[in-house]
Amino acid sequence: MKSSLSYEQLKAAANQYGTPLYVYHAEKIQSQYQNLLTHFGNNHARFFYACKALTNIHILDLIKRIGCNVDCSSINEAKLALHVGFNPKNVLYTSNSVSFEEICEAVGLGIHVNIDSLSNLEKFGAKFGSNYPVGVRIRPNIMAGGNLKISTGHDKSKFGIPVTQIDELKAIQEKYAINIATLHIHTGSEIKDVQVFMLSADVFDALLSYFPSVNVLDFGGGFKVPYKPDEKGTDIALLGAEVNKVIEKLSAKYGRPLIAWFEPGKYMVSEAGYFLAQVNVLKKSGDIQFAGINTGLNHLIRPMFYDAYHYIDNISSPLKEKQNYAVVGNICETDTFAWDREIPEIKEQDILVFYNAGAYGYEMASNYNARYKPAQVLYENDQHKLISRRDNFEDLLHLQMPL
Numbered sequence: 001m002k003s004s005l006s007y008e009q010l011k012a013a014a015n016q017y018g019t020p021l022y023v024y025h026a027e028k029i030q031s032q033y034q035n036l037l038t039h040f041g042n043n044h045a046r047f048f049y050a051c052k053a054l055t056n057i058h059i060l061d062l063i064k065r066i067g068c069n070v071d072c073s074s075i076n077e078a079k080l081a082l083h084v085g086f087n088p089k090n091v092l093y094t095s096n097s098v099s100f101e102e103i104c105e106a107v108g109l110g111i112h113v114n115i116d117s118l119s120n121l122e123k124f125g126a127k128f129g130s131n132y133p134v135g136v137r138i139r140p141n142i143m144a145g146g147n148l149k150i151s152t153g154h155d156k157s158k159f160g161i162p163v164t165q166i167d168e169l170k171a172i173q174e175k176y177a178i179n180i181a182t183l184h185i186h187t188g189s190e191i192k193d194v195q196v197f198m199l200s201a202d203v204f205d206a207l208l209s210y211f212p213s214v215n216v217l218d219f220g221g222g223f224k225v226p227y228k229p230d231e232k233g234t235d236i237a238l239l240g241a242e243v244n245k246v247i248e249k250l251s252a253k254y255g256r257p258l259i260a261w262f263e264p265g266k267y268m269v270s271e272a273g274y275f276l277a278q279v280n281v282l283k284k285s286g287d288i289q290f291a292g293i294n295t296g297l298n299h300l301i302r303p304m305f306y307d308a309y310h311y312i313d314n315i316s317s318p319l320k321e322k323q324n325y326a327v328v329g330n331i332c333e334t335d336t337f338a339w340d341r342e343i344p345e346i347k348e349q350d351i352l353v354f355y356n357a358g359a360y361g362y363e364m365a366s367n368y369n370a371r372y373k374p375a376q377v378l379y380e381n382d383q384h385k386l387i388s389r390r391d392n393f394e395d396l397l398h399l400q401m402p403l
């Protein structure tokens, strides 16, 4: 199975649909999922694609077709999943700071909910008692992930119920006989070190005796993917082996069959995505050579938001000698995609590609500066199709009351 799109395929999409353009590769998403299945024992793990990374319904449909489950961060994501035909049993909703009404709505939809505050757990107990199995998200006080902005498990994070409040958690569970079926920990994004997941396993180990009804240990997502050419992602083979071991160990220790759940977002779609943009202007300033492109942080915010690195190539002339460029956007903000980056020599009108654009790319795009959001295209079986069109001028007006 081919694991990347060729320059020719990317050029064909740019020619047909124009730029800026997001292009996704179905087979890459499928092979990422297959890799997880290969390395985790079938009875030991289930995977829920954290769909906030990319929610287009054609991507969700692909996720469903390949047999993967889905994890949602809002009730509307859950509704999108049900809209494309997911069975509610295959949909997980990991809420944070949501209203209790939204949790009730999720229960009404029949999906599994992870509750992340004592306050909502108390309300849940009062309303549903032991009638609806539920998950609780624990904040383990572990520092992990690529950087503070994408870390969620440390002791100042808003996410989850602090592990230090276990007695209060247990008291609420007992008061209403709540059926806590799953424990959840998600420590952050871009976690390369497999041992971080083993720290979560230690926390689960410490909690399992409190919760005899728990049969699922949900380790969250956050697998790292390579962004730079020489970088390595999370070692999935090692992680699979370690998780299989720890699941067997804990199942034996507590005398009940346990299973691990994971919620990979980036891992599933990051590398399957390509963002194409055209160079509008070249501008020299001292040593700096700016390449100004027809997009900006309105379409790909990750470099400015998280200092994220995206590898950039020139698909119009990939074989030219490399020169150094500052790649900048066309938005009235400083929107630098890369400083001092080596890229094959650029001419105006050339098309650049940003790799790793599948996760949190289009999904975080906006109409800032009243620019149109890019179109999105999916390649599957070497055929491309439009999965969302570019905005037009009507779209900029359609929510506004007419003058």
Ligand SMILES: *Cc1c(COP(=O)(O)O)cnc(C)c1O
Residues within 6 Å of the ligand: 050, 052, 053, 071, 073, 094, 186, 188, 189, 190, 220, 221, 222, 223, 263, 264, 265, 266, 267, 359
């Ligand atoms: C964002 C998120 C994920 C996915 O994180 P990735 O880094 O994209 O894998 C998984 N679980 C929860 C609860 C999340 O909030």
